[in-house]
Amino acid sequence: MASIRELHQQLVKKERSAVEITQEALERIQALEPKLHSFLCVTAERALEQAGAVDAKIAAGEEIGLLAGIPVGIKDNLCTKGIPTTCASRILENFVPPYESTATQKLADAGAVMVGKTNLDEFAMGSSTENSAYQVTANPWDLSRVPGGSSGGSAAAVAAQECVVALGSDTGGSIRQPASFCGVVGMKPTYGLVSRYGLVAYASSLDQIGPFGNTVEDAAILLSAIAGYDPKDSTSLKVAIPNYAASFKPDFKPRGQLKIGIIKETFGEGLDSVVEQAVTKAVDQLQSLGAEIHIISCPTFRYGLPTYYIIAPSEASANLARYDGVKYGYRAPDADNLLSMYTRTRATGFGTEVKRRIMIGTYALSAGYYDAYYLKAQKVRTLIKRDFEKAFAAVDVLVCPTSPTTAFKAGEKTTDPLSMYLTDLMTIPVNLAGLPSLSLPCGFDDQGLPIGLQLIGNVLREDLLFQVAYAYEQSTTWHLRKPQIS
Numbered sequence: 001m002a003s004i005r006e007l008h009q010q011l012v013k014k015e016r017s018a019v020e021i022t023q024e025a026l027e028r029i030q031a032l033e034p035k036l037h038s039f040l041c042v043t044a045e046r047a048l049e050q051a052g053a054v055d056a057k058i059a060a061g062e063e064i065g066l067l068a069g070i071p072v073g074i075k076d077n078l079c080t081k082g083i084p085t086t087c088a089s090r091i092l093e094n095f096v097p098p099y100e101s102t103a104t105q106k107l108a109d110a111g112a113v114m115v116g117k118t119n120l121d122e123f124a125m126g127s128s129t130e131n132s133a134y135q136v137t138a139n140p141w142d143l144s145r146v147p148g149g150s151s152g153g154s155a156a157a158v159a160a161q162e163c164v165v166a167l168g169s170d171t172g173g174s175i176r177q178p179a180s181f182c183g184v185v186g187m188k189p190t191y192g193l194v195s196r197y198g199l200v201a202y203a204s205s206l207d208q209i210g211p212f213g214n215t216v217e218d219a220a221i222l223l224s225a226i227a228g229y230d231p232k233d234s235t236s237l238k239v240a241i242p243n244y245a246a247s248f249k250p251d252f253k254p255r256g257q258l259k260i261g262i263i264k265e266t267f268g269e270g271l272d273s274v275v276e277q278a279v280t281k282a283v284d285q286l287q288s289l290g291a292e293i294h295i296i297s298c299p300t301f302r303y304g305l306p307t308y309y310i311i312a313p314s315e316a317s318a319n320l321a322r323y324d325g326v327k328y329g330y331r332a333p334d335a336d337n338l339l340s341m342y343t344r345t346r347a348t349g350f351g352t353e354v355k356r357r358i359m360i361g362t363y364a365l366s367a368g369y370y371d372a373y374y375l376k377a378q379k380v381r382t383l384i385k386r387d388f389e390k391a392f393a394a395v396d397v398l399v400c401p402t403s404p405t406t407a408f409k410a411g412e413k414t415t416d417p418l419s420m421y422l423t424d425l426m427t428i429p430v431n432l433a434g435l436p437s438l439s440l441p442c443g444f445d446d447q448g449l450p451i452g453l454q455l456i457g458n459v460l461r462e463d464l465l466f467q468v469a470y471a472y473e474q475s476t477t478w479h480l481r482k483p484q485i486s
């Protein structure tokens with residue numbers, strides 16, 4: 001499918017209708033889903049209705065915004081009124097939210113057309129989308145491989161052109177890592193920039209909603225639409241939201257003004273050499289566009305993973321306590337008293353990874369262990385934040401690989417949770433510090449699998465990240481390669 005701007009031009013020039021564009025997306029979905037499995041539910045009827053409303057506006061001579069009539073996919077942990085929201089969990093199998101998330105409401109208000117809800121790891125816990133209780137999504141570049149996770153459905157759908165853009169959520173890397181594996185652009189905004197109202201909570205102090213697009217501009221347009229203060233989210237930031245895509249320039253001249261830091265600790269052991277080469281070449285390219293390159297050390301970066309796996313499960317164990325068989329979704333049918341109703345519902349409703357995290361979190365928060373684990377993890381989190389603060393006193397943007405490898409085979413890591421956790425080594429510290437970060441394509445390995453470059457910015461510097469990413473993208477051709485899937 002074309003870009004947002006191209007489609008917008010076609011609409012306003014009346015070369016195509018929004019219904020035709022939506023039909024194209026729905027046909028693509030119908031053709032590809034038997035292989036890809038990126039959608040948990042396709043909302044064709046509602047999509048055609050929304051598209052019809054955009055066409056009526058155009059026919060009436062009204063002005064339409066950039067997102068009007070654009071097909072979007074929505075990760076299935078964002079509540080959509082009247083449309084099932086499962087979090088890819090059995091425990092929310094029959095849950096139909098009575099309210100709409102702020103992010104999806106903003107998209108609907110902008111005239112965007114939701115074509116369906118995308119697959120994810122159950123409750124966004126995972127790195128491969130294999131933890132979904134319903135289906136395993138394939139990577140469009142190689143169907144035997146995973147799309148990454150947990151927003152694997154959204155990333156695969158955008159890469160395979162089943163929709164133009166999509167929303168995901170990122171708690172420890174769940175937008176950037178699948179963007180990297182699927183060869184698309186994915187951005188995790190500054191904590192608090194996008195309202196979390198209606199996003200089913202995993203780890204509330206880390207969760208952020210963000211955009212996927214085939215280009216930097218598409219992702220930027222989507223973020224401008226969903227960001228902004230919301231009184232319904234107490235952590236929402238009261239800041240003005242720029243039109244990120246309005247002032248893109250193809251380079252960073254005058255030379256020397258933009259300082260980019262390479263995070264030293266992300267290179268070395270565990271990093272695939274092909275990823276290392278691609279990222280190093282990308283840094284050379286950034287330099288040729290006018291950036292000054294520095295080597296930066298973030299010594300506490302390596303504690304990100306263990307810190308995350310205390311804090312995130314702790315918050316998850318509290319957030320997931322609400323699924324008791326009474327208020328939402330699934331209830332075990334064979335219980336004969338209240339307690340067994342709770343325990344059987346949770347024992348059969350949650351999958352293995354979710355239960356593992358509830359147990360880790362409950363343990364870390366229990367009396368006697370709280371100080372040793374949870375409190376300590378919070379202290380390390382502060383140290384990681386300080387490392388970033390120091391880095392941003394010296395440079396404007398940090399770069400490193402998004403993931404140490406390209407997409408792995410389905411089933412390769414499912415029996416070894418620790419090796420699965422390691423795939424987020426380079427994305428997790430960013431969430432702990434609440435910073436914005438973006439992944440964009442920077443090459444391919446010898447099997448034709450995409451490689452992602454991660455750019456990290458200081459608080460609320462999404463504008464700068466998009467600008468750097470845009471200049472890089474425009475000077476390369478990686479984003480023009482598309483998976484050959486039909």
Ligand code: GLN
Pocket residue numbers: 124125126127149150169170171172173174175202312424
């Ligand atoms: N893969 C990480 C996890 O399993 C991150 C998930 C996420 O960002 N939602 O927790």
